[in-house]
Amino acid sequence: MSTAPSTAATAHTLAADHDHPAVLALYEELHRHPELSHAEHTTAARVAKELRALGVEVTENVGGTGVVGVLENGPGRTVLARADMDALPVQEATGLAYASRVDGLMHACGHDMHTAMLIGAAQALARGRQHWSGTVLFVFQPAEETGEGALAMRDDGLLKRFPCPDVLLAQHVSAGPAGLVAHVEGPVLAASTSLDVVINGRGGHGSRPDTTIDPIVIGAAVVGRVQSIVAREIAPRQSAVVTVGRFHSGTANNVIPATAELGLSVRSASGELQDQIVTAIRRIVTGECAAAGTLAEPEIRIVKSMPATVNDPRTARRIAQTHREMFGAARIIDPGAAMGSEDFSELAVRPDGTSIPYHYWFLPSTLAPVWDAAPGTSLEEKFAQVPSAHSPHFAPDPAVLGQGVAAMTGAVLTELDQRT
Structure with missing residues (x-):
């Protein structure tokens, strides 16, 4: 047979x-x-x-x-x-x-x-x-x-x-x-989200930082603070990554620029977790800008997202x-x-x-x-x-x-x- x-x-x-x-x-x-x-x-x-x-x-x-x-x-x-x-x-x-x-x-x-x-x-x-x-x-x-x-x-x-x-x-x-x-x-x-952030400060001469609102200092604070999202806001049993892959600002050593641009990538196992992390990023960026006294709100834009x-x-x-x-x-x-x-x-x-x-x-x-x-x-x-x-x-x-x-x-x- x-x-x-x-x-x-x-x-x-x-x-x-x-x-x-x-x-x-x-x-x-x-x-x-x-x-x-x-x-x-x-x-x-x-x-x-x-x-x-x-x-x-x-x-x-x-x-x-x-x-x-x-x-x-x-x-x-x-x-x-x-x-x-x-x-x-x-x-x-x-x-x-x-x-x-x-x-x-x-x-x-x-x-x-x-x-x-x-x-x-x-x-x-x-x-x-x-x-x-x-x-x-x-x-x-x-x-x-x-x-x-x-x-x-x-x-x-x-x-x-x-x-x-x-x-x-x-x-x-x-x-x-x-x-x-x-x-x-x-x-x-993982799900992934890419965000572009523009921090609007006030530029000026490097010798007179007191007359400026330095977006590089604000951006540096954002870079450090967003790393706390996974460490302190996400449960240890969940997997997530927040990466700052781009930080551009300034054109000369003795000039404090008016803006700083950051590019962030967020990855996690679910859409719900993505939303939680993106919300935290918005809170941190907005909060750091407010703490520094920026005259204009930061620009935060999602440029790419994948489930x-x-x-x-x-x-x-x-x-x-x-x-x-x-x-x-x-x-x-x-x-x-x-x-x-x-x-x-x-x-x-x-x-x-x-x-x-x-x-x-x-x-x-x-x-x-x-x-x-x-x-x-x-x-x-x-x-x-x-x-x-x-x-x-x-x-x-x-x-x-x-x-x-x-x-x-x-x-x-x-x-x-x-x-x-």
């Missing part, structure tokens, strides 16, 4: 049929030619060309430069698989043969690898239609780094113009020993189990929630405001020689010593490309197999 192959076995069969040399070449090409958020024109055009060659129905310019591919293959569930496409304003220092040829721009977060992996998964699924039934949406998203791309695609009718998905999937390369797959149930990435990424536990368990069968139980880890942020979850909000389940996992990708040479003995110690995302030295192991193709193929098949 014959039995049907497992989802993991089918995924291995399909993934083995993708054109790995072409996917590798695509990755290297994208890495050489990075494009910033909202400017992913060449990348998007190449993605659309690759999808059309597979017989996938393609729509371009969704939410700006976004690309959506629809692969319908009979009745069943609809699964959305997403990759991000944008690069960062970082000067590459990897020394790779295929390093960025664009001065000051680099794929320092692995989005080029995500894009190539999803093209590889599309190849595997398109060539193996006889093994599955349902609909797959291949979503190539712009502007993840600015936190605007997912919402732009959603506002442009992603969940109205195309088949509404039953589940959403995404993966991201990261620092860590290549070959592992990191799955987390529940909260996996927390919270994996659906049931979906996470299903996909992690498939990956255990595909890659071996020893390669599946649960690192817990991270304080990085993503806008992927914005794609999961239906027009009526309800949420679609989703799962977002990581593919550690540090080259073995780099990982082995890193100081430390534990995973955590080494992790802190190797280049991570947004570093000019971030260089994922190209061997992870094939693993990513297989991981996404297996995840899509797992979700297509579920009963709705």
Whole structure:
């Protein structure tokens, strides 16, 4: 008596049929030619060309430069698989043969690898239609780094113009020993908020500070005081980070400037905690300005905000189990929630405001020689010593490309197999 192959076995069969040399070449090409958020024109055009060659129905310019591919293959569930496409304003220092040829721009977060992996998964699924039934949406998203791309695609009718998905999937390369797959149930990435603050003082000569209201002194007090929010206003069991990443003021050593500008980043595990921290920042900035006697109110503006990424536990368990069968139980880890942020979850909000389940996992990708040479003995110690995302030295192991193709193929098949 014959039995049907497992989802993991089918995924291995399909993934083995993708054109790995072409996917590798695509990755290297994208890495050489990075494009910033909202400017992913060449990348998007190449993605659309690759999808059309597979017989996938393609729509371009969704939410700006976004690309959506629809692969319908009979009745069943609809699964959305997403990759991000944008690069960062970082000067590459990897020394790779295929390093960025664009001065000051680099794929320092692995989005080029995500894009190539999803093209590889599309190849595997398109060539193996006889093994599955349902609909797959291949979503190539712009502007993840600015936190605007997912919402732009959603506002442009992603969940109205195309088949509404039953589940959403995404993966991201990261620092860590290549070959592992990191799955987390529940909260996996933090909510984040970026704020711009302008302190309005009164400028004057450096020799006469008594005639001024020094915004640098006020700003310095704000920098120190906001660090007390997490230490004294947030419960120890909760995770949060407040960072002042920018402080600009003045143009000359002997001039007290009229204004100071600060840029702050807030990260925590929930929207409620974010609101609490932002409220505290407003209170501190306003209070310090009042204490210094400023003549004008400070300007406090939220410039970017992303919700927390919270994996659906049931979906996470299903996909992690498939990956255990595909890659071996020893390669599946649960690192817990991270304080990085993503806008992927914005794609999961239906027009009526309800949420679609989703799962977002990581593919550690540090080259073995780099990982082995890193100081430390534990995973955590080494992790802190190797280049991570947004570093000019971030260089994922190209061997992870094939693993990513297989991981996404297996995840899509797992979700297509579920009963709705």
